[in-house]
Every structure is written in C-alpha cells, then in structure tokens.
Amino acid sequence: MPELSTLLTYIAILTGFVFFPGPSILLTLTRSSTSGARVGVATSLGIALGDLVHTVMAVVGISAILLTSAQAFTVIKLLGAGYLIYIGLRSLFEGRLNTKPEATVPISVRQAFRQACVAEILNPKSAMFFLAFLPQFVDPRLGHIAMQLMILGLLFVLMGAVATLVVAFAAGHVGRFLRRNPSVQRWQSKVVGSIYCALGIRLAFQER
Template sequence: MESLGIHQFGAFLLACVALSLTPGLDTFYILTRSGREGRTVGVAAVLGVNAGCIVHTLAATLGISAILMTSALAFSVLKYAGAAYLVWIGVRMLLSRSEGPREAVTRGSGFSAAFRQGMLTNVLNPKVALFFLAFLPQFVSPHAAHPQLGLLVLGVAFIGVGMTWSMVLAMLGGHMHRWMHGRPKASRWMDRVCGGVLLGFGVKLATQRI
C-alpha cells in the first residue's frame, strides 16, 4: 500500500467498518426495499447504493467533487434534486395501497426499480460526495507518484466493506418480508412508516447547509 502512497490502511478499514455500521439513509433504504419486496430486491438496492458509491469514488479521484465544495450553486442544485427525489419516493409509499408483498414484483420490475432508486438516492446526495472528497485523501500522501490511484484503491476498499454489511441488511430484510407475507395490515403500516422516514430524510437534506 505504501507504494501507492496509502498510509494507515488498517485505521482506514476500521473507520470504514464503523461508518458502515452507523445507520443512515442507505441502511434504511436497503431494509425498506428488502422488507417490502424480498431478499432479491434488497440485493438490487445494495447494488444500486454501491453503484452510487462507485460514482462518488470516481468523482473524488478525478476531482469533480471539489466543484461541489467550491460552488454553492452546484451544491444547491444537487441537494434539492436529491431532496425532491427522496420526498417523491416517501410520498408514493405513504399513498401506497398495496395489499402486501408480491413475488412477481420482487422478480420483475422491482429489481430494476430498487437498483435505480438506490443509485440515485446516493448519487444525488451532495453530502456523500463531499464525504468521499474529505475522507479518502486523509489516507493518501499528496507526495505519492500517483495519488489518484491510491484514492481509487481506498474507494474500492470502502465499497467492499460497505457492500458486505449491506448484504447482511438485505438478508435481514428478507426475513422481515417472509414474516409479513399474508399480513397486509403489517405491510401497509411498514409503507407508512418507511414513507414517512424517507420523506423526513428528504426534508432534512433540503434544509442542511454545506
């Protein structure tokens, strides 16, 4: 790792574990999707969220994320777009009249929708972009021959740790899905609670400052 300019890699991995275990929007989204539609859709949500992390890693490596830190307009545009998207998802869940989980949805359009939503909620969150830009460089020497390569390696390591924990969450959500099968009232209440929380995340994102 030293040849890539990476230092304190062990501490970096420990920080990745701690950050992954801390509940947040991604954690809640994965549990929601897998709990409502099953483990398969939960895995799609995991892949979507981590696809968003890949985008942020590449952006941090190329320096694109720095634009968000220096441009209030760029930050605001991305922030409000992400907040609006979260509010839209939350309202849809609150208004949902689903009678319970359906396997056809899990195996069909639910997979692609979960992937797409997971990726967009991650990519459209400027806080995540700034996190990658601020966190990864702390473990790469600015004097390295190719610091961008070091940032890329750290980003992949962060994604690997996060994906491992996310898969555990998808499995837990799958167990919730099986328990709720045949319990339409429980499913409707889950829609309302999850919709309200996602709506709250959207409002919180919209009111946060850089």
C-alpha cells in the same frame, strides 16, 4: 498504493462507519423488510454503484466543484431531496390505493436498483464525504495520488456493499414473516413512504 498501516487504520475506521445505521443502512433495511431480500440486494448494489460514481468524481476532481460552489451544492442537494420525497410520496399514494393486502405490488428489483443509485448519486453529502475523507489517508510521498484515492474509494464501496448486503439478507427473512400479516402489510407503504420523505426533508436542510 497506501502503506499497510494506513490501510489497516482506514479499514478499521470504515468498519465502524459502514455498519452505523445511516441512510444507506436504513434504505436497505426498509426495502428488504417490505419487498424481500432480492430487492434489498438490488438496493445495496444501487447504493454501491452510486458510491463508485462518487469515488470516480473525487479522483478526477469533479467533486471539488461542490466544495467550492454553494450554488452547485444547493442544486444537487435539492435534486436529491426532491427525488427521495417523490419516492416517499409515491409509496404513500400507492399504499392508499392498495387497500387489499393481495393488491399490494412490491417494488421490482430494477426499480429498487435504479432508485437507490440515483438517490445516492444525488446526495451531495456523499460527495463531500469522499472529497474530505479519502485524502486524509493519501501519502503524497508515495506518488500516484489518483491510484491511492481509487484504492481507498473502492475499499469504501466494497465494505459499504458488504454492510448493506448483510442487512438486506437479514431484513429480507424478517420481512417474509411480516408480510404474512395483513395488518402489517397495510402499513408497509406508509412506513416506506414516511421514511423516504423524512430522508428527503433531512437532505433538503443539510448544511454544507
């Protein structure tokens, strides 16, 4: 297990990192404000599961393939970008079909969880982060390298989940009021779709 001073430094850095308005926070905020707090929570948990997968990959060394292979990085990057753009285009398309506010069907909890999890797993930048960031806080003198990595990764998953859950509940209450306004409701699908497409395009042009 890492030393206490190392853990405290790690947690302090994570606190600033996980609450920074990055893709995870943005996705959770979008889902919560448009489909409610339950969907936001599902999105948060989906992201956490994706981060857990990256933690396991970092521990067993699979993520090293992405660091050494430009081809593998490109393939996974394009898969993740394509998936985000697919979600965005589908939201835009559904928004055009649902011209009446009462016809708008919010995304289900299961769909939100699955989409968030897949999008996070297919984000090579997350794999790079875990592989590059976690080892900086590992002390080889203490031994049990895999255990140290796992503890650090689980702390990241836990704190990241706390941050996105806070956003999910806060945005869910705000979204409840917004959804009562028909004009806002007509723009929800457009906003959601545009954000997902923008994130997908950003990921597609992400350099190693």
